[in-house]
Every structure is written in C-alpha cells, then in structure tokens.
Amino acid sequence: MAIVLGPNQYGKAEVRLVTVTRDGPVHTIRDLTVGTSLRGDLADTHLTGDNSKVLATDTQKNTVYAFAKQAPVGEVEDFALRLGRHFVATQEAITGARVLIDEHAWERIEGNGHSFVRGSDEKRTTAVTVDGDRAWVVSGVRDLVVLKSAGSEFHGFPRDEYTTLAETDDRILATSVTARWRYQGDGVGWAESFTAIRGLLLTAFADTHSLSLQQTLYAMGEAVLRERPEVAEVRLSMPNKHHFAVDLSPFGLQNDNEVFFAADRPYGLIEGSVLRDDAEDPGSAWYALPAF
C-alpha cells in the first residue's frame, strides 16, 4: 500500500474585472467574475514544496487583467479560451486549464451614454476546459429566477405512511434555474446562441403545462436541443421554490390561490440532464464541474 496524490487543480477564484470601452461619449462596460485553475505535472509542490512548476495564482490574476487590455474581451467564451490556451501553451508543466466566467448585467440609464444601473442578479456563465490542444465550452445561466402562477399541477404521486401532501391541480411553480449546456462543433456564435438558448429556456418554462417540475426541466432541455444543433447536452439544477397557499379559513376567508407564503427552506431540488444520443464525446468538458 502506498499513499498517492490523486486528481488536483489550483488557481485564482473570483477575479473581479470591469472594463470600460469608450466610443466617443458612449461607453460600454463589461463586468465579469473570472476564475482560473491549472492542472498538470504538479506532484512536486504537493510532495516536497518545490514550486518550480507552479505558476502563481497571483500571476494568473495578473494575466486576466493584462489580457483584458491587450485585446477586447469579446464574448466570455472567447476570453476564457484565450486565457486557458495561454496557460497551457506557455507553461510546460501545465497540461490543462479551466476558466470560469460569470458575466453580470448592467443596463443603461436613459439619456446618458456613460451611466448604468445594475440589472437582475442573473448571470451568463461559461466554463471552458483546455486539455492539451483540445478545448471544450460549457456555457450557461445562473440565478435565473422564474415563476408561473398558472399551468402547474402535482398529483398522482405515491402515498406511503409518511405522505401528507395534498394533490393539487393549481399551484405556483417557481424556481431559480442553473443551466449549463455543452457546445459541440465549431464556429458557434456565442452571443447569438446564448440569447436564443435563454429565450428557449424561458419560453419552455412558461409554456409547458407542468405536471411536475421534472417535466418542466426536461421540456426546457429538450427545447434547447431541438432548436440548437450546436448544443450536445443540457444540465439543469432547479430548486422548487415553494409558494404555499396560506390557510385563511380560520379567519372566515377562502383563499382561491391568491395569497401565498414564499418559503425559504427546505426546498425541493430537481436536477437532471437532457442530451443527444449521438452527441460528441464530452471529453474533459465537465471536469470538476458540479454534476448538475
């Protein structure tokens, strides 16, 4: 028996990067949170503290900032690919890189070219993996909070000795969507694809008459795969943000699904993936990412 080093990675997390581009009086801002992680021949630092192959996480941070100046940031997928490929190309010991980016939303304040108000807390995300000369892109959206006040039922579930839940044919359905989709093929238009996929997710959520949150989840993933050939797979994590109709009968009032208590914890948690049966091999695309 021997004790050995297993899988590992290291990097800099949550580098906060804001850029300003000036086109005369009209400015454009980008607001990103960037994380980088490197993998490779890293046994020495773990076993002896020899750091000769450890590109400092401080250097990784500097690289993020320098790259943001050397060329326009562009789409987050492209920026992540530039960063990841740079680390693998320039550090002999580094064979793989992961770059995570969250993009935060800002909207213009009307009538002013350089003033902005923060948008919703929803983030556009990407997770790019570089492994040698290959690369994979998994993009997504986080904290996309949605609610529908009609078109949701839940019944027909098994009743065991611990079941007390009433069946319902009319409930509020609310969730905070985390979606990640794996791209395949080349030449994807990242911005156009993101906008279209987000729209498909919203429409599927809204338009699916839901008999379970699982059904809604599947419908959302399916809608993306049906319409977007550049997507191989969609993974979704969707907490069921329960809205309980308040029992108003003690006060002589009837609550016709009008008044709800929005609960925090516990919450249902529905997680699943939808994929093409002939999708490209995922390779390292999902390495060390959350399963859902």
Next chain:
Amino acid sequence: MAIVLGPNQYGKAEVRLVTVTRDGPVHTIRDLTVGTSLRGDLADTHLTGDNSKVLATDTQKNTVYAFAKQAPVGEVEDFALRLGRHFVATQEAITGARVLIDEHAWERIEGNGHSFVRGSDEKRTTAVTVDGDRAWVVSGVRDLVVLKSAGSEFHGFPRDEYTTLAETDDRILATSVTARWRYQGDGVGWAESFTAIRGLLLTAFADTHSLSLQQTLYAMGEAVLRERPEVAEVRLSMPNKHHFAVDLSPFGLQNDNEVFFAADRPYGLIEGSVLRDDAEDPGSAWYALPAF
C-alpha cells in the same frame, strides 16, 4: 437609583407574501416582504411575563395574510397604513405601530400572461409609522446599484502624514443607493411619486459631474426636493464601491482607465440628508429607522 424599562418594540419580521390577481388569462403578481412592530403599554410582559397586552407576533403575521385577501394589496404605502392603523385601533394597549415593506421586482415573460422572471435586486421600500391617530410615511429604494464611467473626479482633499491617495480627474463612480424620503401633506399618489423620484435619483446620479460622492449625494436629494413638493426630506446612504484601475505597467501596458478591479472591502461610506428648511415636523416618522 432604579433600573427601568426604556424604549421598546416587538413584532414579526420578514413575512414573505406573494399575491396573485387573475384578470382572465393575464395574472398580476406582487412579491412583498413585510415586517410589523408594535409599541405601547408593554411593561407587564417585560417585568412579569404577563402577556395580556401582547398581540402575538404570530397573530401579526396572520393579519398580514388575511388583509392581503380582504382587499387588494394596492400600493405598499396603503397596505402598510391599513396594517398599522388596524393594530393601533384594535389593541387598546398598543399606541404605535411600524410597518416595513420591501417590494421585489418581477417582469413578464413575453407572450405569456402568467409567467414571470425576476427583475433586479433593487427593492421599493416603505416604512410607515402610526402613532395614535397620526401616521407618517417614509418610502424609498434599496440596493439600487449604479455606476458611471465618466464625469467623476476626486481631488483637492487634504494630505496628512497618512495620505497616499493620488488625485484623479477621471474615475469610475459606483454605489448601491439606499434612499428614504419622508412624505408630507396628504393625497400623495404613491406609485406615481415613487416612479418619478426613482427617475430623479437616477438622472441626478448620471448627470451630475461629480467632484465627490458627497456632491452627488446632495445633488440627488436636492433634485427630489426641487421637483417633488410632497417630499420633506431625503436620507441617503451610499457606499463608494471602489473600482481601482489596475496597474498594468509591469506588463508594458498602459491602462487608460479601461481595466478595473472591483473591490469588495473596505469601502467608502457616504451618508447624508437633504431637507426643506420649512418641512413639516417629522414626528415619529423616523422612529427606530437607520439614521441614514
């Protein structure tokens, strides 16, 4: 010398209330976080545990839900006034009430009458105080995050032995606005007033060429008071969300205010009030509210 009970209040905090109103296939949702606090002849429960004058906080919560059914919620100010007046009117020992409401933003998902996506984290707020047969309304906005990428300078400040900050005539100015304004007079149109004041705050932030965040703060308050006679006073708390230009010179790059590090802590904190010198007496309007 005697030990005595001083000021006190009690209530239920953070009651999460969501309502659905159905107008055929088109639904309207409201998402509120409500807190209630009562004051009055409450020495008994403190000194002896006699609760005969203590309307249970659970009852206060029930009242919030029941009231949301008995009549349309309407504007948050009106709902808070209804609640506050009810407690004072019906509980002999209760002479004062405070009702706090935060309203959370949702937007419609296009093409669907009953599906919604969460808006920004900004909240419309109100703090209503009822004292006997009088009432005061302090409304506001929280977590209104704004940024301008031009028109902000900071120089001319004193330099003592601990001063290292460079003067600048071009910096990013960003803050998360908490504003509260005290209404005076009667017959205020709450919704119209809120929308107008929020617009005035945004415009003043955007259009003021800023030599200090203090100057911007004052300009924002002044703009509201100048245009809105129904407002007696504005209180603002504005953290300076520092965006530091990254020093790229070690990499042979010049950063012309293009690449920034958005810092978390520490942060500047600018707090102040702007008021009319002939404003109505505030009475209990600000009782136990944050000073800024």
Next chain:
Amino acid sequence: MAIVLGPNQYGKAEVRLVTVTRDGPVHTIRDLTVGTSLRGDLADTHLTGDNSKVLATDTQKNTVYAFAKQAPVGEVEDFALRLGRHFVATQEAITGARVLIDEHAWERIEGNGHSFVRGSDEKRTTAVTVDGDRAWVVSGVRDLVVLKSAGSEFHGFPRDEYTTLAETDDRILATSVTARWRYQGDGVGWAESFTAIRGLLLTAFADTHSLSLQQTLYAMGEAVLRERPEVAEVRLSMPNKHHFAVDLSPFGLQNDNEVFFAADRPYGLIEGSVLRDDAEDPGSAWYALPAF
C-alpha cells in the same frame, strides 16, 4: 423655503485588520473589522465639490493600519478612542468621529504556538463616538446565538379574530443576541467588563424561567445593570428564532417536544432597552447607531 444639507457623515467601512504579535514562538493574533466616520464642517464638498476639508476615506484606512503598528492595538475600545480622537484633533474641520470595531474570535490549535482555528461567529463590538473633547463608548456583542430547551412558556396573550397560535408551557427559546451597552464613568477595565457582561447575559438567558422573550430580554439587561455600575444602559435586539414542534400525529407518533423544525423566516423580533433612571446623559453616544 430653501433646500438644505442635514446631518451627514462619511468614512471608510469594513477595514479588515489582522495583527500578529510575537512573543518568542508563541504568537497572538487579533482580527478586527474597523469602520471610521467623520462629521463636521462638510457643507462645501456637498454643495460645490470642494474637498479641502474631506480627509479621504483612503487616508482613514491608512491611519487604521499605521496606528496598529505604532502601538499595540490593545482593547478595541482603546484602539477606537485613539483613532477617533486623532481625527478630531488633527483635522480642523472635523468635529466628530465614530469608530466601529468588531472583533472576531480565534482559538489556539493545541500544542502549537502560532496556529489558530476560527471560533464562533459571535463578535465583540464597540462603537466609540468622539465629539470635540468628549467621548462615549458603547460596547457590545453580536451574533451571540443561544437556545434553551426548557424553561420557556408563552401564554395569556390576547386572542383576536386573527389569532391561531396555541398557548404553550414548554417551548424551545432561541435567539441571536445583539446587545449594546453604554459605559459611564472613567477607568473602565474594558476586557474584564466585557467578559463579565457577556457572562451575565448568558446566565440571565439560561436561568430566567421565561414567560415571554420580552421578559428574558429585560432580565438580561437588568442583570447587567444590577452587577455592573459602569454600565448606564443596555439595548438588546433579539430575533425569536422559532423552533416549531413537528406534528408527527399523521404517522402515529407523539412528539413530546423532541423533534423540531428550525424556521428561517418570518421571525419574531423583540427589541428593547433597560437603563438606570439616574444614568449619565448619553450625549452623542448613540448617534446614528441602530435604535436597538
């Protein structure tokens, strides 16, 4: 009518300061979060952007770090007094200062003089106000979470049309104590006083047979005032962290107050003050602090 500047202050919030003192191989660490705010003749910067009286918040931050080197930090009250008095003494326009400090807890890892493990999330706090040549100290504790599983009842409360809560003579009582106490007189031993007061608060919470959380709150304040002549007043904010006994009867089980659901929101919120009727005048001690 004129629009005028009202009360205001500005400063640097949440300066994170960690110090290491070496006594041979045995080290001592201190972990503080410091905030400073200044008041005075600050109309110019608000009205015209003239910053000649505005000691930069960056300078305030530098001062915190420099002072931590120039002399041992000592008790947080002393460090806050040093900082506050410095700003008022050295800046002609500055007539008042507020210094807030939270101290974070660390414990030693056994058998090692320079290694530490984070203690509970409870913070020792101080809020020092300097106004000209006067100063006030309000110290306290935050996030002191306590629970008792016996000795708590709640009954005898009024029942109106919205009351559904059952009376109980046995419930869990849990809260997260925020306490602030105002010192009076001179020559207080800050460390000894803090330790004693914290002990009195805990003992009063534990030993008071509670008929209401208000009664417990009062007993806690009274215990401090009875034993500690250096304290003029105690203010307490105590959320009722509800633990609801789960109804297990649908499963043929009887829950004899053994199994509880710990709820997040909503929560009761009990706030109050206990004071000496012959206490020293508070002056500016509570300026802009939370009311409870």
Next chain:
Amino acid sequence: MAIVLGPNQYGKAEVRLVTVTRDGPVHTIRDLTVGTSLRGDLADTHLTGDNSKVLATDTQKNTVYAFAKQAPVGEVEDFALRLGRHFVATQEAITGARVLIDEHAWERIEGNGHSFVRGSDEKRTTAVTVDGDRAWVVSGVRDLVVLKSAGSEFHGFPRDEYTTLAETDDRILATSVTARWRYQGDGVGWAESFTAIRGLLLTAFADTHSLSLQQTLYAMGEAVLRERPEVAEVRLSMPNKHHFAVDLSPFGLQNDNEVFFAADRPYGLIEGSVLRDDAEDPGSAWYALPAF
C-alpha cells in the same frame, strides 16, 4: 439522432432538524441540516408528467422528521444510512439515494443543563450513497477556518511576463478547509473516527512547515490516511485566504509581518485528493458530489 434523458436525481434540500433528548434536567440537543435525493426509474415524470413513481419531496421531509422520533438520531452517518436505505427498500422505482447531513455545533452554557450557545460555524458533514443493497459513506468537515502566523513560505515559482509576486519566506497562511473522506471496510466508529480525523487535519495544518498550500493540503490528507485505515481517500478544497502585509513605509514605519489586510476576493483555490493506491473501488460514493 434522438433527445434522451440523462442522469438525474431529485429530493428535498436543507431540512432543518433540531432534536432534544431529556435525561432528567440535563438535555442534549442535535442540530442538523438534512438533504435527500432519489434516483431510479424516473423517466415517466420527465417525459409525461406521470408521477406514480415520484415519492414527493414533501414525503421525504416528513420521513426525516418521523425517523428522528422513531429511534435516536445517533451519529449522522447512521441516520443517513437509515434514511437512504429506507427509500431504496420501500420505493420499487427508486434504486439509489443520497443523503447529505451537516451537523451544527452547540456548546453548553455553564451551570445549566438545558441552555446552549452556538459554537463555531464549522460543520461536521456526511454524504451517504445507497445504490441497491450497497452503501458508501463520505464524511467530512466544512468551514473549518484555520490560520498560522509562522512556518509558511512561498518561493521558487516560475516568473513569466505577468509575474509580479515577490517571493516570501514568512507569510500568514489561512484557509477554510472543506474536507471529505471516503470510508472503506465495516464497523467504523463514526464519532471516534471523526474526532480523530479532525484532529489529524488540524495538527498537520499546524505542524507542516509549508512551502506551498498544496504541500499543506497533501500533508493533511496523508496524515489522515497514515493513521486511519478506515479511510480510503481524502479530498480537500482549500481557498488561500490571503493576508497581505500592509506597506507602511509611506508612513515611515516598518511592517515586520505584524499588520495585515485580510482580503476577500480574489483568492487562491487549491483543490486535491490523496488516496491509497489499493483503496476499495469507490463505486457510487462520489456520485454528483463536488469534485473537491
């Protein structure tokens, strides 16, 4: 090409369970956050909304509470095994279950048998996976925040064009440890094993003269594996909570590693695993858990 359902699971997250055990006047409390997830033949609900195989997440929650009454909770690993095996044994369509438990720390208030004060934010954790008639236990600790003020260096790292970090032979090393260890074999004494492993992690952190956080991470994992034959593998995620020595030279002061700024973001993130080369096959032990 077809679109198909991929891996999925569903359950109830963050069920807050507090239990009280009475041994005369001396009470014992347990404070757990429990999550359950089920896997199996769940295509129907995803594809058609047929819920006949979907044990409701509400039922899963009820089961947690009922089980806490039916027998003493015992060690979290045993409670998780009971729950997971129950779901798989009683629901024909359910072939696998995951139960996650965090245990929160409380300490007794001295001199009182039924009063408690919250301990540190550190959690004892377990993640139990049941797959048919097999089961795996991965236990751990989260939010174990540690710091050492001596015995940490970092130098010898490569310097590329983006490297500005100075080498150091004396720095503060601080991290928040998330550790998970996979058990193998039978008859593990969960409580004794947890206490011993936590102690080994702390001692290895404290006593390892660190040339890199990677070295410390490996030493921590190795110490556990060397001493505890019941552990097959340890996975560690350790953010480098940077403490930067403040440059006091502008103030004519020399900072001999005495005064530090504790930074929030960005932070280094070191993740890795240490394992036995002859460890038992992990099977489904890590299914859908974070990679580190």
